[in-house]
Amino acid sequence: MSPTGIAILGAGIFAKEAHLPAIAALGATQSTLKAVYSRSIESASYFAKEAQEVLKQSQAPDVYHDSDETSNLDVLLARSDIQAVLVVLPITLQPSIILKALTAGKHVLSEKPVAPDVAGGLELIKEYEETFKPKGLVWRVAENWxxxxxxxxxxxxxxxxxxxxxxxxxxxxxxxxxxxxxxxxxxxxxxxxxxxxxxxxxxxxxxxxxxxxxxxxxxxxxxxxxxxxxxxxxxxxxxxxxxxxxxxxxxxxxxxxxxxxxxxxxxxxxxxxxxxxxxxxxxxxxxxxxxxxxxxxxxxxxxxxxxxxxxxxxxxxxxxxxxxxxxxEEEIRSFFAAVNGNDDGFGAPFAALKDVxxxxxxxxxxxxxxxxxxxxxx
CATH class of the missing domain: 3.30.360.10 (Dihydrodipicolinate Reductase; domain 2)
Known part of the structure; x- marks a missing residue:
């Protein structure tokens, strides 16, 4: 089975200090980091350089940001070689980005919490269950504990x-x-x-x-x-x-x-x-x-x-x-398994809603x- 082509949306502390080492520990047979998105070109570029070193890739992932319409998030999500995205963005931004990624046909692993509040979480889960899950798209919440x-x-x-x-x-x-x-x-x-x-x-x-x-x-x-x-x-x-x-x-x-x-x-x-x-x-x-x-x-x-x-x-x-x-590492491994048809049940959005x-x-x-x-x- 070929590695899953992924993008990381977000270039903050946790993406650098937790997600990159976890992806590296899982190995190149699990995934290939194709792209990174951040609101600023500076943070995205720095993250891409660090990712190349940590993951020991021959080239850095492509950089996407909000300051150029030819290299924004929509352009990233249009890429056919990216099957899944890891969303590591501020809490209130995540729901809209999750829906945008699902609409683009990408599997999604989004950082906890599932939503800022219960009402928003219920609405987001309902949209996923009715619109995107029937299409075979996987959405999981990254709750490492x-x-x-x-x-x-x-x-x-x-x-x-x-x-x-x-x-x-x-x-x-x-x-x-x-x-x-x-x-x-x-x-x-x-x-x-x-x-x-x-x-x-x-x-x-x-x-x-x-x-x-x-x-x-x-x-x-x-x-x-x-x-x-x-x-x-x-x-x-x-x-x-x-x-x-x-x-x-x-x-x-x-x-x-x-x-x-x-x-x-x-x-x-x-x-x-x-x-x-x-x-x-x-x-x-x-x-x-x-x-x-x-x-x-x-x-x-x-x-x-x-x-x-x-x-x-x-x-x-x-x-x-x-x-x-x-x-x-385990939550990302579980997500990749679900994308490949082996869902262990962890990371279910409704379970994460109980925590919120x-x-x-x-x-x-x-x-x-x-x-x-x-x-x-x-």
Whole structure:
């Protein structure tokens, strides 16, 4: 099977630091980067040069931008040698670009979130399901935490019954975003024109991980939201009490409003799931591989009740597993497989909409219960 001809739409930080290395890791047999688009010729040209080096291509991908009608996005999308596009653009731009690419007959992998809000997401999904899916076009949402191997390992441990019946869970995500952060200095994040700011942009990751880890989906949420750091409008913090379909309840804390780095570094960030026979602790951290090279990993620590032959509790055991972080690579691999007729179900737009619904509910609850199932069935 010949490599899929692709274009990357967007030349920002995440496209450079995450998508390019992931495409390189998958290898030239999976895809060939034919073109890159950005609003400015400068950013597109710089990205194209870097892409040639990272991907070890004989020539740089062609450059497209908004300052020349002969080299704009429409011209790129008209190319027959490009079968799929990876959309890595600001949140509010993505829906229109997704539809433009689908209309041009391209398969689409778009960065999370699926849309800025639930209503827009439902409309976009409806258009895809009715107009483009029947034509055989694939649209998937690039939510790397949904396919992160470490989270799947944790979910399988819980499903196997090692910690017994899940009784409660606790999630803590505390981030410090200074004004000199490369993420904050991205113009569309500095003055966001979408709900939640960093909560929407980054918070959907954690909710996607919970979809994979928990044995029952979250269906009800009661929360309060706030802005604690003035440079992070409109909100930077959500505290929520949530309940799953099977009645299990938990606490979820999401904030990008830590005042100093130590508040984040010492927060003990991660996901803990407690069961009747033990508990499991899941966190992203740094670790060394067999060659001594540091890498990002998901560390899964499982602690179980130990019982003697009489069934008496005599202590606890501990097992630690680590999986290298490679979600971006896996989401792109999954997308290429779907384009070639082997859909594993990951990256489904409606699943990603559940993550947006969670954040939207957290921002608007103001202490009142929100039915998440009802919210996405409007």
């Amino acid at each position: 949904e396919v992160e191997p470490g989270y799947h390992v944790a979910g399988k441990i819980i499903a196997s019954g090692k910690i017994g019946k899940v009784t409660s869970f606790n999630v803590r995500v505390v981030n410090h975003v200074p004004k000199d952060s490369k993420w904050y200095k991205t113009p569309w994040r500095t003055v966001p024109d979408y709900q939640g700011g960093f909560l929407l942009d980054g918070g959907v990751h954690t909710i996607a991980a919970l979809r994979v880890i928990l044995p029952s989906p979250i269906t009800t949420l009661t929360a309060f939201s706030s802005l604690n750091m003035d440079h992070l409008p409109p909100h930077d913090t959500i505290h929520a009490v949530v309940k799953t379909e099977d009645g299990t309840h938990g606490i979820v804390e999401l904030t990008w409003g830590a005042p100093v780095p130590s508040r984040s570094e010492e927060a003990n960030n991660g996901i803990s799931i407690t069961g009747s026979d033990g508990w499991i602790w899941i966190k992203m951290t740094r670790s060394k591989d067999a060659n001594g090279t540091e890498q990002n990993v998901v560390r899964i620590t499982t602690k179980q009740v130990v019982r003697n032959e009489k069934g008496e509790d005599v202590g606890e055991s501990e097992t630690i597993l680590e999986e290298r972080v490679r979600g971006v 619904a969670w954040i939207q509910a957290g921002l608007t609850s103001n202490g009142q219960p929100v039915d998440l199932v009802k919210l996405i069935s409007q």
